[in-house]
Amino acid sequence: MMENKQILIAQNDHSVKDDIDKLIYALQQYNLVYNYNFLYFSNKFLDPQTQKINYKHPDGWIYNDGGNGAQISLDGETCRIVTSYDQNPTMTFKQALHEFPRWKSILLGKPVTAKVHLSLSNNCDLSVTLSDGIASSCKHFQGEEAGDYIVELHLDINATAEKLYIEIKSTSISAVIKITKAYANLGNIAIENLPCIVNGFIGERKQYISTEIPPATELSLCEESVELSDSYSRLNSVLNNKFGTGKNGNSLLPDMRGYFSRAWDNDSTTDPDAANRTALGKGNVSGDHVGTVEEDQYKQHDHQLKFNINGQVIGGTSAPSTIINITSGSKTEKSGGAETRGKNISELYTIKWS
Template identity: 55%
Template sequence: MKTFDNKGYIDEHLYALQQRNLIYNHDFRYFSNQIEFNYGIPDGWCYEDKGANGSINFDKNTERCIIKKSGGNSLMTFKQALHEFPRWKQMLLEKVISVKVVLNLSIAGDVSMTLSDGIDSNTIVKNGIGDFEVEVELKVNKAAKSVWITISSSAPSIVIAISKVYGNVGLIAIENLPCIVQGIIGERKQYIATKNPPAEELSLCQAPVELSNDYSRLNSVINNRFGKGQNGNSMLIDMRGYFSRAWNNGAKVDPDATNRKPPGTGTIEGDHVSTFEQDIFLKHDHELGFSIDKTILMGDKSSTTIINTASTSKTKETADGKETRPKNIAELYTIKWA
């Protein structure tokens, strides 16, 4: 049986971590906003085309991410941060990273695959028609602040069909490694025994904050659903004190679904995920019943009592609390970013 001292155990642990795919959504299976808002960018990826008529979509038949470059010589970039997970520096600094891009070009033109850490970079350019598998490597600088894989082109109207992008620490990119992200970026979690979120999650039980540039993958998933901050990044939703409710999705269970309000400073309203409703009471009456089983006698010195059952009466106010609520337990809500 193998035994390790403290340093040996740490080295073995880091080695196991390194055998992970650094690319989140490497085969483009996740599109959180694709249908609802026609947002064709796959989760975790950043896409920009400064020209006119550029587009990005997913072809379900070929299972490829299809990028149609705009006309003209403006630059199109399609990229992902590889460093967005806790303790990435311990794993990546001064290590060789290998990334493979599997793509098809139907129109000839230069397409660049670049690995960059903000200090050093390595680029491979392909030009031709047909299927390509391009592998690019980079030794990450010990002073690196980030690591990115970028696919870019300035070729007018070129069509880039990308099947997969995967990479890991090592000299060869291996496709079948488990992803460094365990779970789905953007999923909400909850905890009963702590007020502090795990390192790979952010608290939703705080005043709403704008995501920093270090959360580009989560930003691509949220896509300003809860509003946009001053720096142009997505806001997080403030869930403090709220109950959750399953999405109505056209059912008649939530009669006010079409009137649901935008979350935070967002613009999404109506019967959509993440919209909210104010608390309300179901409109109802408290009926008051009367019965007279004795004749009211009136003398010349007695008062007369009249009960008018047709007039409106009120029940007494209850004084138990400030809201209507079921029995509940407070939990920490979080959102996953890595």
């Protein structure tokens, strides 16, 4: 009996050690999900007609439901989605987790575990999927009762995978889905409070004085405007076509070459012409909004010309005449260069994508 007990203890010790090793490994990883708790909604705006905040999608996420009655919003601390009331609706809410430099050397052949915290307020058909395009881990809800759920998914990433994404999908009519958080990391344990693999904010603009080459996690804004490829879906969700849309339907990067930056006026009237600001490039935003443009100009003014029109010229036997003709206009001589500017230093402007 003593011998059997010692063997059992040894087996338990081995199991505990395995669990500790898994935990230690997971604690050394990063959260692959950007904006995992939906703090950032840069696309929300105040509707001037209803005076209510409208939402499009949280930063980093791709939301699709073109049907009638479809809604997405921030409800307290949760992302609230209402599917459309059309027949045969399909709502998808997903994020690409592989969008960072050298992701293949980090993810391929490795285990990834994810957790999604969600709440269903009515019966609905729903699926939560972690997929690399070759294999997937999926949890299906088919007419599940209302309630709170924590879905855990585990996937060994295929060695030849070209992507990794997490997706929530529903085909139910007028389903109400609340998602509190979604996180994923390398290893066999998903940990919520890991630092995100994106260090900073996607869409953040940066500037450099000593290089003309952007870092690997940023794209240059000092080049001709180009369309984002499908590899930048998280940045695309932030830009949301503010600076125009390319032929493939993705956002155009803004072309900031030669521009100075100015703080958003936001109805302060410090910028007296804010209402007349125009869109940058092929953008669709004008007026007193972030990302709009003003062309250079002088502030309206005049110059005093110092001369005396009371003097007279004596022309021999002719009648005296004034020095100048005050009925015709005159101009000062041209001076200056090609534009109005202050002293400045040229810098590289970039935008963060990962």
